[in-house]
Each structure stands twice: as structure tokens, then as C-alpha cells.
Amino acid sequence: MSGNGWLRPKKSRQKLRKRGLDNPGDLTTISSRSSIKNGPGVSVDKDLPPLPPVAPLQAHRLKYKEAHSRIDTQRGENRDYTALIHALGLEDPFDDDESWPRRERDEEGERPPGEPVVASLPSHLWTQIAGYLNPKDAVCLALASRTLYARLGKAPFEALRRPENASHKLALLLTLDRYLPRHLLCFPCGKYHLRSQPGCEKLQPSDALVRNPVFVCPNARNMLRRAPRHRIAHGWSLPFSLVQLATRAARFGPHYGVDVDALARRWKGKSGDSEDGWSHSTRFLIHDGRLLMRVVSQCFAPPNLSPSGQRLLLFSRDDYFPYFSVCAHWRDGELTQVCKCALTHVPEELPRGPQSIEAKFKNSLLMGPRRPTAATAPTLCGFCQPMRRCPKCPTEYLIEIKLSEVRNHHHRGGVEFRHALVVTRWSDLGDGSAPSTSLEWAACNGDQAGAGYDSFSRLGKRAISGIFEAKISSDNTGIPGRRIMSMNPGNVKGGDDWY
Structure with missing residues (x-):
């Protein structure tokens, strides 16, 4: 096996040769570099590269940072897409939608307050504008700001109290359900009543609804203003207040009503x-x-x-x-x-009890599909x-x-x-x-x-x-x-x- 030369060391690819030195100062540099391996006065075919000014690991980091720089070499722009997305999401909306929550920047003068514009219109003009709205929307307009309340006055509220506008009043009160978890809207009275037993309301017979009510109502015994209810069976009915509590608990949370399984x-x-x-x-x-x-x-x-x-x-x-x-x-x-x-x-x-043999035989015949x-x-x-x-x-x-x-x-x-x-x-x-x-x-x-x-x-x-x-x-x-x-x-x- 040794005759084939398999175990011999490989021949070096760098050829060594002697050459003359034009500069006598190079002899010292080359001999100092190659005296350890090749001996004095011997140089390689190609000069060794100069030592880097920094450590090799730091040089590698600088080279990687230069290769993966976020600065576009053609246009000189920053390619940091994260900063671009944050700028779009936080500073400006994606579309021109007025429902987007813009930041108020009154101190910069970009969006002046609208109160002077509202106050610039006279009261009779705002009253004429509110006349085109239904009673519920007119009250919502009056409650939008103090300036509008001062311009419109109490006329929208007085119109809402009229008996013919009872449906608009209930529609306005229904918008307050989210803010009153311990109260419930009474439709005969048109008011919010405090719940007497929050979270403990349950379905009861018809004769016990007044004894243990959901809330204390002054019109509980008034037959002209009966509370809405639905007949379940003989002697039992479901009041609309329990329907309110069950749906409110599912819509807003358990503190707003009762669990549906409790009914x-x-x-x-x-x-x-x-x-x-x-x-x-x-x-x-x-x-x-x-x-x-x-x-x-x-x-x-x-x-x-x-x-x-x-x-x-x-x-x-x-x-x-x-x-x-x-x-x-x-x-x-x-x-x-x-x-x-x-x-x-x-x-x-089939008849029960002790039977005779003839009766048992007769009953066995009656066990067919016809009987x-x-x-x-x-x-x-x-x-x-x-x-x-x-x-x-x-x-x-x-x-x-x-x-x-x-x-x-x-x-x-x-x-x-x-x-x-x-x-x-x-x-x-x-x-x-x-x-x-x-x-x-x-x-x-x-x-x-x-x-x-x-x-x-x-x-x-x-x-x-x-x-x-x-x-x-x-x-x-x-x-x-x-x-x-x-x-x-x-x-x-x-x-x-x-x-």
C-alpha cells in the first residue's frame, strides 16, 4: 500500500522560488514573515494580504452590515418597511373615512375647534334645522354640545314628552342600556327602574309576578298600562322584562341581566x-x-x-x-x-289481574299488529x-x-x-x-x-x-x-x- 503513495503528504500548490529584491528593505519584511516556515530569504509566489485594521469577527460584522443595509443603493432611500407601516397606521388613515379616529391637534392649528362655527349660526336657524329631524334625533342634536343646547333650548325635550312621541322617547332611552346595568327600562312608565333583585330574577307563576317583581313599578296594578307579557301555559306567563334581562346579559355581560339557563x-x-x-x-x-x-x-x-x-x-x-x-x-x-x-x-x-286460560288465549290473539x-x-x-x-x-x-x-x-x-x-x-x-x-x-x-x-x-x-x-x-x-x-x-x- 505504501508503494502506491496513498499515505504520502500532498504536494504543496505554492511554488517557492528565489528572486531578486529591488528594495533592500523588503528583505527584512519577507524574511520575517517566511522565516518560520520557509526559512530566511525565501518568499511565496504571491504576497500575503495585509492584516485587517480590526479584529476578524468585527470585520465580518461590518461586512454583513454593509451587505444587508436598509439603504437602497440606487435611490438612497430607507427600506425599513416596519417604520413605513407604523407611520401609515398611527399618523394617517389608509382611506379618507371620517369615521376614522383622527388625533386632535388643535395646538398645531391643523384642525380648529368647531364650536365657533356652531355658534356663528343664529338660534332660529338651528331650530329650523332641528325641525326636519324626528324628536329622538332632535334631542340627540341638542345633547351633542353645550353650544347646541344653548341654541336649541328645551323645545326638543318638551316635544319628546308628548304622548304621541312615546315611541321616540323609548327609542332614545334604549340607547342608555349599556350605561345602566342595575336598572331596567319600564315600558308602561317610560322610565328606568332600579332592579330589586339583580341577578336573582326567575320565571314565576302569573299570580306571583306582583309579589316578587323584577322592579318596583307604580303601574304594576294599573290595568290600563299593563306590562307586556306572553302566555306560556295555563297560569304561567313570561314578562317582557325577563326577555330584556336574558338578551342584555348575552349582549353586554352577566351583570346586565340573568343567565338564560336560570329561566x-x-x-x-x-x-x-x-x-x-x-x-x-x-x-x-x-x-x-x-x-x-x-x-x-x-x-x-x-x-x-x-x-x-x-x-x-x-x-x-x-x-x-x-x-x-x-x-x-x-x-x-x-x-x-x-x-x-x-x-x-x-x-x-290489556286487562290486568288473574285471568282464565280462555282469557289468556284470547289476549294472546289480540297481540297482533291490529291491536x-x-x-x-x-x-x-x-x-x-x-x-x-x-x-x-x-x-x-x-x-x-x-x-x-x-x-x-x-x-x-x-x-x-x-x-x-x-x-x-x-x-x-x-x-x-x-x-x-x-x-x-x-x-x-x-x-x-x-x-x-x-x-x-x-x-x-x-x-x-x-x-x-x-x-x-x-x-x-x-x-x-x-x-x-x-x-x-x-x-x-x-x-x-x-x-
Whole structure:
């Protein structure tokens, strides 16, 4: 291997030669540089570079800084884009938009104050300008500055107090909701009242609303100025103040109202001093700033009810309203007819107790598909199975016959299953702004402000029930898809078919 020359050192590429020196002084320099390696009097083919004036690391930094300089070599401009962006964002806006918050630079004289310009116009001219505005905007103009208040005087405020301008006054007061978390606007009085129990408001029966009110109102017992409320079920109603608190808490924060989950309640209905057999449960949800409500009402239904028995089961003897939750248009359509049709599908129960051999054999023959038992869920027909939507308000209904358990001490195990009529209602109660401006609230209550509401054109294909159940379900599945039909396909108003 050594014969091949693999282990020999490589030959140097620098050739050494002797040359004559023109300058005798160079001999000392070259010999001093090359005496260590090459010996005295021997020089390399090329002169060594001079030593740098600074250390090598510092020379490298200077060279890198010169190569990456932010000064453009062609134009001599600074290429610091960060400084340019900060200059655009802090000093001048990107577009000429007057809504951009410009800095006030009165000391430099670039933007003089506008008070002298406002004061230069006479009072009668400002009064004429305010005459073209509605009462709310005129008051906002008077409150813009002290100069405008001195020019306009108290005339806009006196015009706002007139009874015909009550809607403009409420619209002006609604703008103060953000600044009054411990107060609530009372629409009958047109004032802000201090909340009596901040954060502890809850849904209560109708007879307890005055005993434990949201705020102390002087018109609480005035029937001519009733507080707006919506009927949930027999003996229960939802005041508009709770809708305000729920939507304000979702819009501004928890200190402005109550949590929407705190409004959920479960109760058993009463007719006088006795129970009517119905049980109800409510739940609420905030979606896109609006309050959605779901009310589930159920009652155990015996089979083969007569028409009079169906009326006693569905309607109250006090006001002839249904026991379950309905909107204001429940008479205009087929809602009660659908409930009566569902009651006809309740199957008969088999006899209990000791039976003879012949009775057991007869009952075994009745177990076929023609005679469903109490342990099977009935099938509804094509008339009562689809969901119904009210065409005049955002409300949907679902009528079902379900198996529900009931406590029975005489039954073995203490639990017995019976068929029950279940009526589920979903409604959109609006954004809680005002009873007159919230279109959904006015439509559900049948007020004049909600006249002309078309639920099929506004809601479209997305059902309120689908939105609600998809929000509260853990697996985001919701309820099974159902065909939605109009509750009033013939557009009939009133009539006697509802009873």
C-alpha cells in the first residue's frame, strides 16, 4: 500500500522560488514573515494580504452590515418597511373615512375647534334645522354640545314628552342600556327602574309576578298600562322584562341581566285548587341575539275518548284556552284538530289481574299488529304526524303519543308506563329591544306591530326546532327530521272548528 503513495503528504500548490529584491528593505519584511516556515530569504509566489485594521469577527460584522443595509443603493432611500407601516397606521388613515379616529391637534392649528362655527349660526336657524329631524334625533342634536343646547333650548325635550312621541322617547332611552346595568327600562312608565333583585330574577307563576317583581313599578296594578307579557301555559306567563334581562346579559355581560339557563322551569298545572293532570317544562336559548323558547307539555291520555272527553282533556274551564303552550293564532288553523286526531291513536290497554286460560288465549290473539298493546309506541297517521308551523308568527308545534312512566304504589315495582299526549312548542321571542320594535315578540302575541309577518318566507327551510335542538344536544344531532306543514293551510281566520 505504501508503494502506491496513498499515505504520502500532498504536494504543496505554492511554488517557492528565489528572486531578486529591488528594495533592500523588503528583505527584512519577507524574511520575517517566511522565516518560520520557509526559512530566511525565501518568499511565496504571491504576497500575503495585509492584516485587517480590526479584529476578524468585527470585520465580518461590518461586512454583513454593509451587505444587508436598509439603504437602497440606487435611490438612497430607507427600506425599513416596519417604520413605513407604523407611520401609515398611527399618523394617517389608509382611506379618507371620517369615521376614522383622527388625533386632535388643535395646538398645531391643523384642525380648529368647531364650536365657533356652531355658534356663528343664529338660534332660529338651528331650530329650523332641528325641525326636519324626528324628536329622538332632535334631542340627540341638542345633547351633542353645550353650544347646541344653548341654541336649541328645551323645545326638543318638551316635544319628546308628548304622548304621541312615546315611541321616540323609548327609542332614545334604549340607547342608555349599556350605561345602566342595575336598572331596567319600564315600558308602561317610560322610565328606568332600579332592579330589586339583580341577578336573582326567575320565571314565576302569573299570580306571583306582583309579589316578587323584577322592579318596583307604580303601574304594576294599573290595568290600563299593563306590562307586556306572553302566555306560556295555563297560569304561567313570561314578562317582557325577563326577555330584556336574558338578551342584555348575552349582549353586554352577566351583570346586565340573568343567565338564560336560570329561566328554565318545571311544574305541574293547576286548575283552581286541584291539578289538571298536565306537566310542563320550559327551556330557553340565545341564538343570534334573539331568545328562543321551548315548552314541553304532556298529559296521560286514556284510550277511546269521546269528543267531550277530548275537550275536557285539552281545554281549560276558566278561559277555554288549551292547557298546553300555544301562540296567539292557535284558533286560526288545525292545531286542536291535530291534537284530537292524535288522541284517537292511543291504543287500548290489556286487562290486568288473574285471568282464565280462555282469557289468556284470547289476549294472546289480540297481540297482533291490529291491536297494539300498552308496551308499544303507537303510530300516528299522515294528518297528525308532521310538524306544524304557524304562518303568522315564528312558532312550531310537534304532537306525539309517547310512553311515559307514572308512579303507582299499587303496581309491582312502583313504576308504571302509560301513554301520554306530548305537545312541544318552539318559538322565537325576538331580541328584547322593545315590544313594539321586536317583530317576533309582536307576532307571537298577535299585536298590531307584528301584523303581516310571514314565517315561511322569513324562516325559510331552517326550522326553529332544528336550531334549538342542535344547540342543546350533546352530540349535535337534534331531533329526527320531520315534514313541516302549515298550521293554517286554508288561511282561515277564526271559526268554530277549534273547539
